Amino acid sequence: MKTDHDIKLGVSLYSYQDNYYFKKHDLEGCIAAVAGSGAEGFEIFPESMIPEWPYISDRFIDWFNGIKIRYNLECVCVDHFSDTRMWKNRNLTDDELFERSVLYIKAAAKLGASAIRLLHEEHLGSVNFFNRDYHLVNAEIAERLLPVCAEYNVMMALECHAPTTIDDPCHEPYLEAAERLGLPFVGLQADFSSYEYCVSSADIGMYTRRGGTAELLNFFRDSQREAYFNGRPFVYDDIEPTIEKMKPNEVDRQFLAFHTRRRSSMPASYDVLRDYASKLVYIHGKFYDIDETGQVDNIDYPKVMQALVDGGYKGYICSEFEGNRRMNDAGWCDEIEYVRKHQELMRKCLGR
Amino acid sequence: MYDKHILTDEGCRSVWENGKKVGYAVNLTINYYRGLPLCCVDQISLEVDGQPVDPNTMYLQHQGREYHYPDIFTDDFPTDFYWLFGEKLRVVVRQDGGIDQGRHHVRLTLGTRRSYTPTMIDVCEKVLTFA
Structure with a gap:
């Protein structure tokens, strides 16, 4: 259901991955679940739910456009990946990583999404967490992508994921490149993982x-x-x-x-979130579990959401349920019910 | 994540040609939250009733194509042929006489290479009934 609110609520289809993997729902079923939750948009992982990826046909697009009309939803974001290690004998070169990234930008434009979530070098912080001997899309490659983004009118959302925060200096080179070239097609994406105050x-x-x-x-x-x-x-x-x-x-x-x-440790600052809110281009409303009072059990949603309202955020917050991968060893995890409760919680925090 | 589910109980049976058993098949699903090019598979190892399966006898079938398992490790293997998320990769083991009908203990080791984390290796063991 489309609204004219500044803060719009969506769902990342990642949230329904078990429903898709175990074939309880196909792509349309997952999109129907988004509509049923009361959200007005969704994010899609092309390698998960678009079998034709990486070459998406017009026939698929025609079907997809019909689906968006049927469920009155928009496709908000396409998740980009840096498959640097896709070949066995060597890592992708920067040119190849650039070309692969262009595929995602074009796909987003075709799917009608205004953003890609960029899997960038600092995704997990400036610490080389996995002792990587390869890099993901870095600020230099992102700079080369800016004119492509401008041509297709697609924003690169820099996911600021824990252990980083939106004010981590590691994101600055990307923003500086956009500023220097006068191409405002990269921006900060908050991920609520930065606001976890305890283990879920x-x-x-x-x-x-x-x-x-x-x-x-x-x-x-x-x-x-x-x-x-x-x-x-x-x-x-x-x-x-x-x-x-x-x-x-x-x-x-x-x-x-x-x-x-x-x-x-302590959660990232709500004051900083408020100060940055109007500059953010996208948000992942991450959660793992919801307690009996309807609250996310390790992130202070009322405070996080208030900071976004006070700071004048305009854009989407997509539910990103990651409890499935922590719970499905014990049996079926009811993703649809978790997302429904999460949307309800976010609406409540926004006074709707 | 999906480690308990990557070895499915679907389609386990002998493979027949001209009235004779020439092998047997199991079906796998991916150990990741998205599909990956088949060249990102680092390891598929099977043990049946405690005996390791010779990798040279294994053939992978997916989306209407078949690849000899050792071929996926060659440098020029097609990079845009995806093992789709949630879809079954059929592994056919060529073995004269196939497999005896009934229950067998199968152990799968699956390693896939990701774009931004180390190779993930998952092991899944099940007793499966072969048709």
């Missing part, structure tokens, strides 16, 4: 089923929550002696290694 219960469940100690994992999470609700950073050193007394097993150690990469 979806993670606790997954690690517990793998053999982790529920008592220890919940103690860790409760300590994070206590710190957040008392307005202080979570400092792992404060609870490490207690954790060690609980004798972590191997699975607990894996959990702790991942979640204590930063010894001290």
Whole structure:
């Protein structure tokens, strides 16, 4: 359902990946689920739900345009990937990475989407998290893509994903290139992963089923929550002696290694989010689980959404449900119901 | 993610030609949240009833095409032939006599190379009934 609100709500079809993978719904079914949730737009991963990718036919486009009319939805964003390692014998060259990226820009234009989510070099921060010996689309390649974006009128949304934040200096070179060339076709995309104040219960469940100690994992999470609700950073050193007394097993150690990469943590600043809101071009409303009160169980949605309203954000927030991959080892994960509740929560935060 | 589901229980059977069993087939789904070019598959290893399957006897069938498994590792393998998300990749093992009808223990190791993370290797073991 289309509205004239400044902040529009959409759904990333990523949220319904199990429904598609296990063939409960085809692409049209997933799009119908978006419409049913009350959203007015959707984001699509072409390699997941467009079997013809990377060469999309006019016939598909005609069908797709019909679907958008039938469900009164718009296609908001196409997810771009940097398949640098797609060949076995060598990495893609920068020219090849550029060409592959052009495919996504053209696809977005064909699908009627005004943005691509750019999988860029700093997606996971300036730290070389996976010890990569290759790069993704970096600021130089993005600069070469700007004239292509201008030709097709497609924005590159720089996903600012945890551990980065929207004000991380690693995004500056991209924005400077756009400024220098006078081609405003790259902009910041907030991802709510930057605003997580504790581990989600979806993670606790997954690690517990793998053999982790529920008592220890919940103690860790409760300590994070206590710190957040008392307005202080979570400092792992404060609870490490207690954790060690609980004798972590191997699975607990894996959990702790991942979640204590930063010894001290707190969600990114809501004030900065407010100050940047009017400059953001797109947002991923990430979530993993929703508690019995209807709140996302590790992100303070009322505060995040208020910051966006106060800062004058204009654009889409797409639900991005990532609980599926943390829950589906235990059985069917009802993605459609999670997204419905998430849309309801966001509407409530916006006073609708 | 999908590690428990990558070895499906669909279409497990002997493959017949001219009234004789010449092999058997299993069907796999991808261990990732999107489809990948087939050249991004780093490893498909099968063990049936504890015996490793010779990779040279394996053929991959998808979207109306068939590739000898070792061929997907060649440098000039087509890069835009995708293993579609959620779609079955049929693995045919050529083996005279096929497989005995009934239940067999199958162990799959699947490695796929991603664009921005290290190769993900998943193992899935199931007892499957072959027709």
